[in-house]
Amino acid sequence: MEKLDRLRQAIGEKRRLLVLFSGGLDSTVLAKVAHDVLKEEACALTFDSPIIPSGDLAEARSLAALIGIRHVAIHMDELSEPGFAMNPPDRCYLCRKSRDAKAIAWAHDNGFMAVADGLNASDLSDYRPGMKAAREDHIWQPFADLGVTKDELRVWAREMGLPIWDKPNTVCLCSRFPYGFPLEADLLRRVEEAEAFLKRFGFKQVRVRYFPYDTALIEVDDLDAVLHYKEDIRKHLRSLGFSFITLDLEGFASGKLNRLLD
Secondary structure (H helix, E strand, O other): OHHHHHHHHHHHHHOOEEEEOOOOHHHHHHHHHHHHHHHHHEEEEEEEOOOOOOOHHHHHHHHHHHHOOEEEEEEOOHHHOOOHHHOOOOHHHHHHHHHHHHHHHHHHHOOOOEEEOOOOHHHHHOOOHHHHHHHHOOOEOHHHHHOOOHHHHHHHHHHOOOOOOOOOOOOOHHHHOOOOOOOOHHHHHHHHHHHHHHHOOOOOOEEEEEEOOOEEEEEEOOHHHHHHOHHHHHHHHHHOOOOEEEEOOOOOOOOHHHHHHO
């Protein structure tokens, strides 16, 4: 547990800490440790935004209550930010810059001089333009600094009794659209509703990618099982406005649309 001990020591040195808290595995572990060390001098901040699934804020609130950490939510509408809705390859950079600005302003207004996120060492190998923004904005990333991996975080979360220890990665709804495809609030909701429907059949890893001509490209962790429900899925997704419903034979893979940048 050497890394965990070093994490606790580093958090203690901050004295007051604001954690950017999505309710995913990484930020939940960070919020838990921050509260354990700093008690009321730690706070978790969640963004209420049209680009995240509507249930994420409620789940974040529930997890914050379980941990015992103070929790605040800030409303944002990234779709109104200049250039964001055009969905450029640096979309995550633009999003992170606007979010960091709001978080830092709130932190300074409330006496928190340090702002941290849950980026871990396993994230460093993927294309993540948001990392550049976070570094520019001096967001502290203790897991990355200490070399803590996703697998280690799952072990820590389980030992801490956190119910999200095996939770799949949480990513914003914009990741379902190929770069350059304009983002609209109603399309984001359509994707969210399609994924929620698929999860009813027990799939843990689900993505519904939105391609031109109202095409739904389904990625799941069990290709054989999804075919048993193909008629139900076809009917429901057609009712949501999709004209074509297709299955990705490769199955689920996080960050798959980044291949378009190669």
